Amino acid sequence: MCVAAVGYVADPGRVVDVEARAEAVELTALEAFRALRDRWWILVAAGLLAAGAAFLATRPAEPRWRSSVLLQATGRLDYGNFLALEKELRPLSEQVLQLDIMRDVDQSLHTDLAPETMLDHTRAEPVVDSNQVRIDVDDSDPRRAEQISLAIADVYAQQHNAAEQGKLREERVILSTLDRPNPAILIWPQTNIIVPAAAVLGLLVAGLIVLVMVYLDDAIRTPADVQRYLDLPVLGSVPRFRTRARRPVASAARPTQPEARSPTEMEVPTSAAGTRP
Numbered sequence: 001m002c003v004a005a006v007g008y009v010a011d012p013g014r015v016v017d018v019e020a021r022a023e024a025v026e027l028t029a030l031e032a033f034r035a036l037r038d039r040w041w042i043l044v045a046a047g048l049l050a051a052g053a054a055f056l057a058t059r060p061a062e063p064r065w066r067s068s069v070l071l072q073a074t075g076r077l078d079y080g081n082f083l084a085l086e087k088e089l090r091p092l093s094e095q096v097l098q099l100d101i102m103r104d105v106d107q108s109l110h111t112d113l114a115p116e117t118m119l120d121h122t123r124a125e126p127v128v129d130s131n132q133v134r135i136d137v138d139d140s141d142p143r144r145a146e147q148i149s150l151a152i153a154d155v156y157a158q159q160h161n162a163a164e165q166g167k168l169r170e171e172r173v174i175l176s177t178l179d180r181p182n183p184a185i186l187i188w189p190q191t192n193i194i195v196p197a198a199a200v201l202g203l204l205v206a207g208l209i210v211l212v213m214v215y216l217d218d219a220i221r222t223p224a225d226v227q228r229y230l231d232l233p234v235l236g237s238v239p240r241f242r243t244r245a246r247r248p249v250a251s252a253a254r255p256t257q258p259e260a261r262s263p264t265e266m267e268v269p270t271s272a273a274g275t276r277p
Contacts (some may be wrong), residue, residue: 004193027215035214036207050202053226058189065142065148065184071133071157071175088173089126093133096156098126105151111144133175142184153177199268 036043073089102115102122111118125138135153139145157175164172220226223234 007091032211032214035210037234039210042210043203046202046206048198048202050205051199054192054195054198055225058191058194061189062140063186064138064140064188065145066138066187067142067145067184068134068137069135069149069153069182070178070180071125071135071153072178073131073133073175074172075170075173086128086131089128089131089133092160092173092175093126095160096133096135096152097122101159102157104155105148106153109147109151111148113139113148118148122148132178138187139184142186145184146182149182150177159224 046255062171072094073092097119099115099119102118105111106113106115106118113121118137121138123138125134125136126132127134135149137149137152139147139148157177160175161172164174218229223237226232226234
């Protein structure tokens with residue numbers, strides 16, 4: 001529909017600057033909602049494309065499983081030793097990451113991993129609140145990750161406790177592996193989290209692009225746009241007439257009349273003998 005901005009202006013000398021008026025108009029929440037509603041298919045398509053791209057990107061990735069084991073550090077339960085124990089947790093966690101320990105683990109488990117590779121896939125961090133050391137092992141095989149993490153904890157605890165026997169009893173820090181299950185968890189790829197997050201991100205990006213395009217569009221298409229940009233009341237609108245191509249009218253077929261024959265050309269029945277009566 002072609003809208004004609006026919007309005008009444010109280011001040012005849014008033015000049016309406018359409019461009020300045022369009023720049024001053026802001027996009028309201030209702031208009032933004034209508035713009036997103038009218039272009040819902042763009043949002044859905046963007047979300048599906050983002051989710052599909054994320055799924056295809058994570059599908060060929062090698063799965064990574066993580067198994068964790070906790071080492072409990074115990075000592076004399078007085079305040080002084082408790083503070084000293086907290087300070088020793090960081091060095092204890094760093095002593096876990098040694099090639100000698102990884103070699104001992106490889107000899108006991110007979111894995112097909114090199115000690116250097118095993119060391120790269122192992123992390124140790126102190127848990128100060130509970131006086132523990134957490135050992136994390138990442139591997140493509142969940143069962144092997146569980147075995148390696150538990151073996152590292154046992155080997156290091158045995159070596160550390162053997163070295164602590166030469167100290168005074170009140171200065172000893174004994175490590176023990178907590179008897180807890182250490183099931184491996186999948187840390188990569190987390191498809192059930194990445195794909196929905198990519199879909200939501202695609203929807204947000206597409207919605208932002210749609211809102212920017214609507215905000216920059218200053219075309220006048222409806223009577224509401226006339227009042228919005230020109231600040232004039234609409235008195236009437238002229239619809240756009242679309243001429244349709246006329247189809248040729250097919251002429252009605254007239255029934256054909258049989259040709260008139262002269263009396264001499266009319267068929268005369270013959271007898272069985274072939275002579276005329």
